[in-house]
Structure formats: C-alpha cells, structure tokens
Amino acid sequence: MTRSDDRLTLIEHLDELRRRLFICVLALIAGMIIAGVFNDRVFALLLRPLPPQLTEITTLSPTEPFMVSFTIWLYSGIIMASPILIYEFWAFVGPAFTPGERRHILPVAGICAALFLGGVVFGYVFVLPRGLSVLLGWNSEFFNVQTRAREYLTFVAWFLVAFGAVFEMPVVLIGMVRLGIIERQTLKKKRKFAVLIMAAVAAIATPSQDVFSMLAMFVPLLVLYEVAIVVARFFEPQRRAARHSLETSSGGP
Numbered sequence: 722m723t724r725s726d727d728r729l730t731l732i733e734h735l736d737e738l739r740r741r742l743f744i745c746v747l748a749l750i751a752g753m754i755i756a757g758v759f760n761d762r763v764f765a766l767l768l769r770p771l772p773p774q775l776t777e778i779t780t781l782s783p784t785e786p787f788m789v790s791f792t793i794w795l796y797s798g799i800i801m802a803s804p805i806l807i808y809e810f811w812a813f814v815g816p817a818f819t820p821g822e823r824r825h826i827l828p829v830a831g832i833c834a835a836l837f838l839g840g841v842v843f844g845y846v847f848v849l850p851r852g853l854s855v856l857l858g859w860n861s862e863f864f865n866v867q868t869r870a871r872e873y874l875t876f877v878a879w880f881l882v883a884f885g886a887v888f889e890m891p892v893v894l895i896g897m898v899r900l901g902i903i904e905r906q907t908l909k910k911k912r913k914f915a916v917l918i919m920a921a922v923a924a925i926a927t928p929s930q931d932v933f934s935m936l937a938m939f940v941p942l943l944v945l946y947e948v949a950i951v952v953a954r955f956f957e958p959q960r961r962a963a964r965h966s967l968e969t970s971s972g973g974p
Contacts, residue, residue, distance in 0.1 A: 737816075741809045748805040752798030760790070763797055767877050770850040771868065775857065778870040789870045796878035800841055800885070804834035833892050840888030841881045843941065848884070849877065852934040883926060890942065891949035898953040905953040908946075915946055 756763050768776045780786050799806070808830040815823050857866055897903045908915070923939035 737813060741813045745802070745806050745809050748802035748809075749795075749798045752801035753794040754798075755801060756794040756797035760794075763793060764874075766845075767793065767874055770845075770853050770877070771873075772854070772857065775866065775868050778868045778873055780870045785871055789874055793874055793878055796875075796882055799882060800838070803837050803885070804830075807833045807837065829892065833889060836888040836892065837885040840885035840941075843888070844881050844884030844938075848934055848937040849880065851937070855934070880926075884938070887922065887926065887938070887942065888945065891945045891952065894946070894949040895953050895956060899956040905950060905957050908950050908953070912946075916943065919943060919946065 768778070780789070808827070811826045811830045811833070815826050818826075857868075894903075894908065898905050898908070919942040920935075920939055923935045923942065926938060
C-alpha cells in the first residue's frame with residue numbers, strides 16, 4: 722500500500738509500479754475478453770461509418786482475419802479499460818504531490834477518463850463518417866474502391882484512440898500550470914502559436930483533408946484550450962500559496 726506521508730524508496734517505487742502495471746494488464750485483458758465476447762457488435766460499430774456497398778471488407782491471407790480481430794480487441798480493450806488505466810497512472814504519480822493535492826486524484830482521473838471517452842465518441846459520431854465519405858468518394862469514378870480489413874479496421878481503431886488522447890489537452894495544460902512548467906499568462910500571450918499548432922494537429926490527425934474534418938477537430942481543440950486557460954486560474958494561486966507556506970515553515974525568506 723502506498724505511503725502518503727513519506728517519500729517512497731526506490732524499491733517501494735518499483736514495487737508500486739509493478740503492482741499498478743499488473744492491474745492495468747488485468748483491466749486490458751478484461752476489456753479484450755469483453756470485446757471478443759461481443760465481437761459481432763464491435764465489428765458492426767466499426768463498419769457502420771462505411772458506405773453500405775463497402776461493408777464487405779477483404780482479407781488477403783489465411784492469418785489476416787485472426788490478426789486483425791486480435792488488433793481490434795486490443796484497441797477496444799484500451800478504450801474500455803481507459804478509466805482504470807488513467808486512474809492507475811494518477812495513483813502511481815500521486816506520491817509526488819502534496820497530501821492536499823492527492824485528495825484530488827480521483828476527480829482528476831474521472832475528468833481525464835470522461836475527456837478520453839468523450840473524444841472517442843466525438844470522433845466516431847461526427848468526424849469519422851464524413852472523413853471516410855470524402856476519402857472513399859474521391860475520384861471514385863476512376864477507381865474500383867475496395868476496403869481491406871487490416872488497413873481499414875486498424876486505421877479506424879487507432880484514429881478513435883488518438884482522438885480520445887487529443888481531448889486530454891486541457892488536463893495536460895492545467896497540470897503544466899500547476900507544476901510551474903508554464904504560466905497561465907503565457908498560454909494567453911502565445912495563443913496565436915497555439916492556434917497554429919492545433920490547426921496543424923487537426924490537419925494531420927483527421928482522416929481526410931477536407932475542411933469539415935479539420936474543423937471538427939480544430940474547434941474542440943480551440944474550445945478545450947480556452948477552457949484550460951480559464952480553469953488554470955484556480956490552480957496557479959494555489960501553487961503560489963503552497964510555495965509561500967512551505968518557505969515560511971522551512972524558515973525561508
């Protein structure tokens with residue numbers, strides 16, 4: 722059990738890491754098993770964004786059906802186990818924070834999990850169908866458009882996981898402000914550069930280069946960035962107060 726009042730020794734830190742990794746592996750395996758049990762529904766969800774005439778996907782080797790299925794179960798397991806994975810991460814880094822900060826680990830982990838799952842749902846519902854429609858319809862009169870299982874399913878699964886990860890941006894920025902890595906005023910002053918970076922991320926991460934898909938990622942990123950700036954206001958003063966209290970108790974100036 723993690724000691725909350727003392728610094729962990731190296732051996733204790735490694736034991737804690739091993740224990741939490743073991744829990745993460747169990748959660749991931751459980752998610753994969755659930756995905757395997759509900760295999761038909763998982764594949765139906767992944768094929769739903771395709772046009773009806775392209776839902777019969779193609780395999781080109783005897784091992785491809787199993788390997789692709791296993792990969793899809795893995796990605797599905799990551800998504801389903803994400804709340805536990807995220808909590809275990811925050812619980813592992815918890816000893817680095819003050820006792821007061823450790824009380825907020827569970828709410829922060831819940832917010833991170835909600836943002837991740839929200840990003841997955843947003844990407845699946847609003848971005849993926851439109852992006853695939855543009856990609857598969859591009860000059861379709863000149864091509865015999867087919868969908869190969871490995872390329873399509875792994876692309877969709879990875880895209881959804883990546884979209885969920887992008888939605889973690891507010892927590893990352895607020896954490897950087899809280900740890901003193903960056904100032905909130907810097908986020909405000911460098912907003913123009915942040916907008917350019919977010920536009921580049923949207924252009925690279927979206928499944929097509931049409932305006933709708935890029936805006937579908939860029940606008941949420943911009944909103945989340947502004948939310949992070951507002952919320953960070955409540956963390957920066959706390960850090961200054963905590964630092965002042967620490968200096969006072971240690972006899973500093």
